[in-house]
Amino acid sequence: MLREPLQTLLTVVVIAIALTLPTALYISVENIRQLSGGVESSAQITVFVKKGARPAAIEKLGEQLGKLSGVTSVSYISAQTALEEFNALSGFGSALQYLDENPLPEAFLVQPLLLNDSAKLVAEIRQITLVDDVQLDMEWLSRLDALLDMGRKLVLALGAALGIGVILVVGNTIRLAIQSRRDEIIIVKLVGGTDAYVRRPFLYTGLLFGFFGAMVAALMLIGLGFWLEPSVNDLASLYQSQFRLSGLGVSGFIALLAIGGGVGLAGAWISVSQHMRDIKPR
Amino acid sequence: MIRFDNLSKRYTGGFEALRNVSFEMDSGEMAFLTGHSGAGKSTLLKLLMLIERPTAGNLLINGKNLNRLAKSRIPFYRRQLGVVFQNHQLLFDRSVFENVALPLQVSGYSPGEIGRRVRAALDSVGLLDREKQSPIELSGGEQQRVGIARAVVHKPKILLADEPTGNLDPQLSAEIMALFRRFQDVGVTVLVATHDISLINKMNMRIMRLNQGELELDGVAHDID
Numbered sequence: 001m002l003r004e005p006l007q008t009l010l011t012v013v014v015i016a017i018a019l020t021l022p023t024a025l026y027i028s029v030e031n032i033r034q035l036s037g038g039v040e041s042s043a044q045i046t047v048f049v050k051k052g053a054r055p056a057a058i059e060k061l062g063e064q065l066g067k068l069s070g071v072t073s074v075s076y077i078s079a080q081t082a083l084e085e086f087n088a089l090s091g092f093g094s095a096l097q098y099l100d101e102n103p104l105p106e107a108f109l110v111q112p113l114l115l116n117d118s119a120k121l122v123a124e125i126r127q128i129t130l131v132d133d134v135q136l137d138m139e140w141l142s143r144l145d146a147l148l149d150m151g152r153k154l155v156l157a158l159g160a161a162l163g164i165g166v167i168l169v170v171g172n173t174i175r176l177a178i179q180s181r182r183d184e185i186i187i188v189k190l191v192g193g194t195d196a197y198v199r200r201p202f203l204y205t206g207l208l209f210g211f212f213g214a215m216v217a218a219l220m221l222i223g224l225g226f227w228l229e230p231s232v233n234d235l236a237s238l239y240q241s242q243f244r245l246s247g248l249g250v251s252g253f254i255a256l257l258a259i260g261g262g263v264g265l266a267g268a269w270i271s272v273s274q275h276m277r278d279i280k281p282r
Numbered sequence: 283m284i285r286f287d288n289l290s291k292r293y294t295g296g297f298e299a300l301r302n303v304s305f306e307m308d309s310g311e312m313a314f315l316t317g318h319s320g321a322g323k324s325t326l327l328k329l330l331m332l333i334e335r336p337t338a339g340n341l342l343i344n345g346k347n348l349n350r351l352a353k354s355r356i357p358f359y360r361r362q363l364g365v366v367f368q369n370h371q372l373l374f375d376r377s378v379f380e381n382v383a384l385p386l387q388v389s390g391y392s393p394g395e396i397g398r399r400v401r402a403a404l405d406s407v408g409l410l411d412r413e414k415q416s417p418i419e420l421s422g423g424e425q426q427r428v429g430i431a432r433a434v435v436h437k438p439k440i441l442l443a444d445e446p447t448g449n450l451d452p453q454l455s456a457e458i459m460a461l462f463r464r465f466q467d468v469g470v471t472v473l474v475a476t477h478d479i480s481l482i483n484k485m486n487m488r489i490m491r492l493n494q495g496e497l498e499l500d501g502v503a504h505d506i507d
Contacts, residue, residue: 187371190331191432192361193388194354281333 011173015213018166019260020220022159027248029151035243036144045118047125049106050132058106061130065110068124070117077107105132163263170206170267177202178275185279202272203265210264214257221248283309283440283471289339291325299325301495312462312472314482317492323475327444331365332356361389364433366443370425372417378428379413385436403435407461423454434465441465443474455481
């Protein structure tokens with residue numbers, strides 16, 4: 001392995017790139033899934049109250065909503081609070097000066113216990129007389145879910161294709177190593193070396209190629225993370241989100257090492273069993 | 283120790299390298315295998331090393347028929363042999379010590395045992411002070427002696443040599459032959475393939491002469507002229 005430093009380095013880098021691509025995609029999908037998980041738990045039903053309802057009736061409505069089954073919490077947003085919030089966050093605050101009265105309705109935020117129950121809940125709330133409109137923005141969530149599903153499949157496909165690539169790269173490197181050590185193999189066999197004894201150093205080489213490739217891939221991913229982090233944080237702060245990019249983690253790193261080592265070993269094994277046969281004596 | 287029983291070897295091209303060869307060698311016996319090139323000397327040695335398999339006949343080592351030896355047992359059979367090659371087959375990217383240690387390494391000896399045995403083998407060929415050098419720094423005769431040290435380091439019962447004096451001058455050749463006799467003296471069965479007639483005629487030993495794949499003569503040197 002150390003006899004050809006440049007060849008070794010190239011092989012390790014090729015393996016690293018092949019491992020980095022699907023892993024980076026996997027991490028992206030996982031991050032988006034986490035993000036969507038946060039959104040899902042905050043999926044709320046917004047209940048708009050009819051204009052002109054008396055404060056006592058609104059209070060009663062709040063109690064009524066809280067008693068519905070499958071509701072965890074109900075919070076009241078008065079028209080005034082909504083206006084202030086809009087003023088502070090939308091950037092159109094100055095436009096409100098030209099309005100004579102507050103156009104926003106009184107509203108309740110209803111937190112459903114289970115996301116699956118929310119459709120039923122919405123129908124139920126709609127029946128209440130004082131309710132003007134009910135909103136549940138869920139459709140984009142299921143779209144995101146479908147996208148994530150596709151992403152996961154893409155990770156698998158890309159991982160499989162590049163895994164085969166790594167097997168071929170390692171296999172080719174091992175083939176060259178076998179050819180350059182042909183004399184040695186012949187002599188070892190003639191003095192009574194078993195096939196396993198001859199094979200072992202090549203298998204170790206394949207395993208090490210995979211390990212080193214995985215380690216370099218991990219470094220690449222860390223670098224990628226550092227590079228992306230400011231942009232992600234900017235984006236998150238624009239959405240008032242506490243979201244932080246999460247990396248591979250220790251267990252992910254160990255899995256990456258195991259996959260790299262396994263694929264390297266597989267490449268070496270295939271190459272050794274193919275090319276050892278060509279060397280006489282058998 | 284070695285018994286050839288009507289052995290024939292025909293290569294896939296149809297060339298018949300050995301034809302009905304029969305002979306026996308006792309434990310601790312030394313013999314020369316002669317004949318002009320192409321007579322079948324190398325093929326005979328290859329059959330003994332299990333590089334080739336006979337097409338007919340039986341080859342018995344220590345009473346065991348090699349035809350019935352499973353492929354997975356071949357390495358363990360080869361560990362009973364010591365082989366000196368014509369072009370000595372040393373690895374130039376390793377030291378003399380590492381070259382000689384190879385047969386012990388493949389058999390799984392401990393490092394301490396390897397050191398002890400390698401030095402004993404190098405001592406027996408008079409190269410103890412060269413162990414750290416590369417074989418490329420040695421003369422032809424010295425390289426051949428490293429090859430002999432490697433062939434005997436694991437104390438084989440049978441020592442095979444294929445033209446061990448091929449490129450050496452008469453003085454060095456005589457020294458190598460003297461070395462083989464010393465191994466024979468300690469009970470090793472020695473079979474040397476050579477076409478160096480003048481050398482072996484002086485040695486008064488058993489000679490087997492092959493001619494076009496057939497064993498045409500088998501006797502002691504002074505019986506043959």
